[in-house]
Amino acid sequence: MMTINQYVRPKTLQEAYELAQKKRNVVLGGMLWLKMQNMSVDTAIDLCGLSLDKIEENDEEYRIGAMVSLRTLEKHEGLNKMTGGALAEALKHIVGVQFRNTATVGGSLYGRFGFSDVLTVMMAMNAKVELFHAGVMELEEFAGMPRRTRDILVQVIVPKTADRLVYLSQRNTSTDFPVLACAVGFDSRGAYAVVGARPAKARRYRADMRAFGPEDITVETAKIFAGKIVSQVYFDSNLRASSGYRRKVCEVLIRRALLQMKGADVSDGGQCGEV
Numbered sequence: 001m002m003t004i005n006q007y008v009r010p011k012t013l014q015e016a017y018e019l020a021q022k023k024r025n026v027v028l029g030g031m032l033w034l035k036m037q038n039m040s041v042d043t044a045i046d047l048c049g050l051s052l053d054k055i056e057e058n059d060e061e062y063r064i065g066a067m068v069s070l071r072t073l074e075k076h077e078g079l080n081k082m083t084g085g086a087l088a089e090a091l092k093h094i095v096g097v098q099f100r101n102t103a104t105v106g107g108s109l110y111g112r113f114g115f116s117d118v119l120t121v122m123m124a125m126n127a128k129v130e131l132f133h134a135g136v137m138e139l140e141e142f143a144g145m146p147r148r149t150r151d152i153l154v155q156v157i158v159p160k161t162a163d164r165l166v167y168l169s170q171r172n173t174s175t176d177f178p179v180l181a182c183a184v185g186f187d188s189r190g191a192y193a194v195v196g197a198r199p200a201k202a203r204r205y206r207a208d209m210r211a212f213g214p215e216d217i218t219v220e221t222a223k224i225f226a227g228k229i230v231s232q233v234y235f236d237s238n239l240r241a242s243s244g245y246r247r248k249v250c251e252v253l254i255r256r257a258l259l260q261m262k263g264a265d266v267s268d269g270g271q272c273g274e275v
């Protein structure tokens with residue numbers, strides 16, 4: 001159980017940051033993860049009075065406030081158009097609508113959970129995070145930072161790039177944590193895959209395949225790309241799946257994602273007649 005001694009709504013980010021420096025004080029997002037912890041909190045710092053619940057955009061980027069709910073992201077027309085629906089696909093399996101109405105993007109990314117669909121898809125979207133103290137950095141860099149850092153995640157910045165994305169995940173049962181999550185995309189450097197729920201934190205991988213663009217996707221190249229990616233990924237085992245199973249699933253999902261991007265029929269699970 002979580003017990004809270006004092007609840008405050010800071011009026012400025014500076015105030016929130018200063019309060020967050022004390023070890024027994026805790027920043028609140030939607031509190032969905034926090035409330036599952038056994039902890040005694042001195043001051044709970046609620047960011048809900050800081051106008052961080054908005055999504056703004058300009059010609060270059062989207063700026064998503066830390067308190068924006070996962071459901072708002074899932075339903076956002078512009079972000080979903082840009083990602084070809086990959087963002088909604090990543091979020092729609094997380095527990096249920098009521099849950100996603102409360103869970104925040106700030107809490108989801110600050111937690112840097114090893115099972116995170118949110119971290120996986122936003123890394124594939126080349127997102128940056130803005131921290132009150134540390135400033136703006138790539139989400140990839142932030143994901144590698146130690147969890148003990150006490151900062152305030154202010155917003156997530158998503159560039160309006162033309163990357164094409166497909167997101168796929170595998171779950172043992174619907175709404176459970178993913179056994180494996182992956183997003184495949186193309187940018188100016190070629191194809192990349194972000195693999196999450198390994199079950200470690202999401203990471204981006206590239207294959208050494210010269211001039212491999214979306215127009216080059218075939219059953220054969222998709223298989224080669226998937227093989228080259230999984231050979232670099234470190235998979236682990238936990239109660240949901242073994243590392244070997246994750247490796248197999250990852251290979252199939254990456255292959256399937258590429259074929260889906262090409263618009264190929266993946267009704268046979270992207271196996272295309274092969275195991």
Ligand SMILES: Cc1cc2nc3c(=O)[nH]c(=O)nc-3n(C[C@H](O)[C@H](O)[C@H](O)COP(=O)(O)OP(=O)(O)OC[C@H]3O[C@@H](n4cnc5c(N)ncnc54)[C@H](O)[C@@H]3O)c2cc1C
Binds near residue numbers: 029035036094095
């Ligand atoms: C039962 C359950 C199932 C889940 N299944 C999935 C799943 O399948 N896929 C998936 O991707 N996720 C899943 N999640 C995680 C979920 O989507 C949220 O990421 C998680 O609940 C955290 O969001 P929150 O807003 O509730 O954050 P909170 O629980 O409030 O906070 C999480 C952490 O982030 C810190 N924090 C929050 N906001 C900020 C901020 N702005 N700045 C600095 N620190 C901050 C808090 O202090 C805390 O350490 C699941 C969670 C639960 C409880």
